[in-house]
Amino acid sequence: MSRIEGIFTAVTKNALRSRVGLFFSALFPLMLLLVFGSVFGGSFAGSWAPLLIGAFVMTNGIVALPNITTEFKRRGVLKRLSATPLSKLEWIVGNVLSQTLLAVILTVTLLLAAWIVFGVKPMINPISAVVLFTGAVMFSGIGMVIAGLLRDPEAASGLGNAISFPMMFLSGTYFPLSMMPGYLQSVSRFLPLFYFQDGLKASMMTGDVSTALSDLAVIGVLAIAFLLLGSFATRWRSK
Amino acid sequence: MTLAEMVISVDNLTKKYGDHTVVDGVSLEVCRGEVFAFLGPNGAGKSTTIEILECLRPLTHGSARVLGYDVEDAHSVPRIKERIGVLPQDFSALDRLTVRENLELFAKMYTKSTSIDELLSLLELSEKSKARFGDLSGGLKQRVGVAAALVNDPDLVFLDEPTTGLDPDIRRTTWNMLSSFARSGKTVFLTTHYMEEAQALAKRVGVIVKGKIVALGTPAELMEKFGGKKEMIFKGGGDGAFAALKTEFKDLSLDGSNVILPFSCTAEIQEALSVLSKWGISCEMEEKTPNMEDVFLRLTGFTIKAGGEAA
Numbered sequence: 001m002s003r004i005e006g007i008f009t010a011v012t013k014n015a016l017r018s019r020v021g022l023f024f025s026a027l028f029p030l031m032l033l034l035v036f037g038s039v040f041g042g043s044f045a046g047s048w049a050p051l052l053i054g055a056f057v058m059t060n061g062i063v064a065l066p067n068i069t070t071e072f073k074r075r076g077v078l079k080r081l082s083a084t085p086l087s088k089l090e091w092i093v094g095n096v097l098s099q100t101l102l103a104v105i106l107t108v109t110l111l112l113a114a115w116i117v118f119g120v121k122p123m124i125n126p127i128s129a130v131v132l133f134t135g136a137v138m139f140s141g142i143g144m145v146i147a148g149l150l151r152d153p154e155a156a157s158g159l160g161n162a163i164s165f166p167m168m169f170l171s172g173t174y175f176p177l178s179m180m181p182g183y184l185q186s187v188s189r190f191l192p193l194f195y196f197q198d199g200l201k202a203s204m205m206t207g208d209v210s211t212a213l214s215d216l217a218v219i220g221v222l223a224i225a226f227l228l229l230g231s232f233a234t235r236w237r238s239k
Numbered sequence: 240m241t242l243a244e245m246v247i248s249v250d251n252l253t254k255k256y257g258d259h260t261v262v263d264g265v266s267l268e269v270c271r272g273e274v275f276a277f278l279g280p281n282g283a284g285k286s287t288t289i290e291i292l293e294c295l296r297p298l299t300h301g302s303a304r305v306l307g308y309d310v311e312d313a314h315s316v317p318r319i320k321e322r323i324g325v326l327p328q329d330f331s332a333l334d335r336l337t338v339r340e341n342l343e344l345f346a347k348m349y350t351k352s353t354s355i356d357e358l359l360s361l362l363e364l365s366e367k368s369k370a371r372f373g374d375l376s377g378g379l380k381q382r383v384g385v386a387a388a389l390v391n392d393p394d395l396v397f398l399d400e401p402t403t404g405l406d407p408d409i410r411r412t413t414w415n416m417l418s419s420f421a422r423s424g425k426t427v428f429l430t431t432h433y434m435e436e437a438q439a440l441a442k443r444v445g446v447i448v449k450g451k452i453v454a455l456g457t458p459a460e461l462m463e464k465f466g467g468k469k470e471m472i473f474k475g476g477g478d479g480a481f482a483a484l485k486t487e488f489k490d491l492s493l494d495g496s497n498v499i500l501p502f503s504c505t506a507e508i509q510e511a512l513s514v515l516s517k518w519g520i521s522c523e524m525e526e527k528t529p530n531m532e533d534v535f536l537r538l539t540g541f542t543i544k545a546g547g548e549a550a
Contacts, residue, residue: 006347010333010340017335075331080387083293083325084348085317238296239256 003086007094012101015068025064026106029056033110037118046120049110050204054135054197055164055173057103061139062146063160065099069147070156079238088236092227096140103136111204120205127212128203134219135196141226142192148233167193195219244270246395246426247292251301254287254450261287263450264301269428269443271394274421276441277430278535280549284450285430286328289397292428293325306395321349324393328400330384334373338364338383341372342390349391358386361416363409377404385413389420396420398429402436414440432543434531444531448539458531465537466529468501471508473515474523483518484511 015021029052037045072078081091114120122128143160150156168174170184171193177185188194199215202208247269254262262284269275277285290296292305294316306322308315332341339355346352359365362382367375372383381404388396401417402410417440421427431437437444438458446454446461454461473480476498484491484498487510492499502508508524515521536542544550 002347006344010336010344013340014333014335072333076327076329077331077333079295080325080327080330080332081348083295083320083323083327084345084391085320085350086348087317237294238290 003090004094004097007081007086007091008097008101011068011095012098015064015098015102021064025056025060025102026109029053029106030109030113033113034117037114042114042118042120045114045118046122046205047201049114049120049122050200051171051173051197053103053107053110053132054171054193054200055168056106057099057132057136058139058167058193058196059160059164060102060106061099061136061141061143062164063143063157065095065140065143066147066150066156066160067153069095069144070150070153073147073151074153082236088231088234091236092144092231092234095144096137096227099140099143100133100136103132107132122204123207125203127209127216128200131196131199131203131212131216131219134216134223135199138192138196138219138223138226141223141228141230144230145226145233148230148235167191170194171197173197192219192222195222245304246271246273246306247275247428248304249288249292249301250303252288252291252298252303253300254284254291254296255299261450262291262298265447265450265452266301267445267452267455269426271426272421272424273442274417274427274429274440276437276444277428277447278432278434278437278444278531279430279447280432280541280543283447285447286399288447289399289428289430293323293397294319321351321391322394324388324391324396326384326388326396326398326401328403330381330387332372332380332383332387335371337369337371338375339368341383342386345387345390351392352390353392355390358389361389362386363412378406378409381405382409382413385416393425395426395428398427400431401429402431402433410436434535434543438531446535446538453538454534461534462529462531465534467533467537468503469529470527471500471502471511472525472527473498473500473511474525476515476520476522479518480515480520480522483514483520487511487514 033045033049033052036048111122114122146156146159150159170188171191172188177188195215195218199212199219202215203212245268249265249267252262252265253260265288277288279285287296291298292303292310294310298311303310305319308319310319333344336344342355342358346355359368362385364382364386367379372380375383385401388398402413405413417427441458443455443457444461445452454465475496477496480498481491481493484500488500490501500511532542541549
């Protein structure tokens with residue numbers, strides 16, 4: 001546990017001390033919520049907050065995590081850590097927990113803003129916490145797959161963005177899904193972000209427990225699958 | 240050497256990438272408390288060998304045991320890693336963490352750790368303990384790397400080019416620290432392309448070229464065997480001294496105005512002085528004893544430049 005805690009503490013501090021990283025992972029979504037909530041009203045802000053949380057938990061996992069991990073790889077930090085008794089699994093778990101904490105910080109920031117500025121009181125309950133945790137794990141798993149497959153931070157960011165941007169649009173982050181043609185709405189059902197955002201919305205805003213639980217089941221299975229793939233892709237020993 | 244004293248035992252270690260052989264049948268043993276230096280130019284196979292011993296790379300053929308454990312046995316790997324310290328080439332850590340925080344991170348990876356304050360003090364890093372790693376100079380980063388290698392109070396420490404990038408004072412401090420580390424019963428396995436480092440630190444030196452060990456022994460043994468004769472340099476003697484000495488000595492050379500006379504015993508020098516005296520020539524003398532550079536040159540036909548490349 002000490003090793004996981006060590007990795008968790010170190011990578012979290014390292015992430016929180018990056019002003020640019022912190023801006024894009026927490027302050028930028030807050031700005032978006034404040035600006036568009038002011039334009040379209042409190043009810044919009046209330047229904048949009050879970051979608052923004054979902055989208056930025058995803059970008060943190062799919063873009064930021066592989067970027068920093070490949071940077072560690074390129075600079076030999078990962079190799080140096082792998083020369084200690086730290087196992088691959090401990091490294092992954094430490095990073096996933098760090099991503100979960102960042103997701104909690106993002107969520108609290110956005111929900112507080114929605115409540116204080118727009119008067120939208122979210123429902124904080126165990127299901128929303130579990131959905132948030134599972135989503136963060138799922139996207140960290142995808143991030144670990146990307147980081148495992150690529151050596152170059154620029155390539156990792158590029159691939160992360162190539163995956164996350166279409167997913168954000170096709171899952172209804174910026175345009176309601178009802179505005180999209182039927183076939184695009186069908187595509188969204190194959191995207192992990194759709195289930196994560198739907199689960200967050202159902203558990204935090206609408207209180208639809210059965211929807212939240214069915215979404216949770218999907219992202220739970222995907223989280224396990226991507227974690228396993230991420231673990232398989234992460235190389236702990238050179239060739 | 241008994242089995243208990245043997246800390247590293249390598250037999251016919253070979254590492255291949257496809258048809259390319261990087262390490263070619265290396266065999267060596269290192270015992271407890273020894274400082275062993277692997278000396279060779281860049282690309283000789285030093286780092287690959289050390290990474291195999293650190294359980295970071297698989298070997299292709301042969302066997303390697305570290306602290307009594309087989310490096311290829313998955314169950315033994317955590318046990319080996321628990322008891323070794325590692326300084327890789329171009330050590331790097333988390334940029335936005337302070338020096339202390341980085342050392343604390345490495346300390347948490349082990350069940351046993353030493354005092355961070357003592358380490359900081361030992362490596363003269365106390366004043367920089369709150370500085371972020373990313374803001375440090377290359378030399379300071381390397382010192383943090385040495386501290387990280389010692390953070391678990393290891394029985395055996397692997398140092399890959401430990402003093403590259405360090406200024407001469409800190410290099411000597413690091414040498415002293417490594418020597419005292421070895422005197423306390425710990426073992427040091429280092430790679431270097433600095434001849435003087437190998438000569439000053441190592442109890443034994445393995446010279447590796449193109450993946451093969453071409454010589455293995457104490458610096459004194461290697462210098463005696465491969466270093467050639469001592470040389471007396473008659474400074475500024477010029478053509479006159481050269482012509483005079485040539486009457487008695489066949490093996491003689493002229494380097495600019497300096498006359499260089501290889502010799503085995505002091506009687507030869509006395510004879511040379513008497514010849515010069517007869518010819519009415521007097522000049523300053525300087526004795527040059529063979530060093531590791533001479534050993535390396537004789538063994539390989541080339542020297543190593545400051546950056547580690549063969550020249």
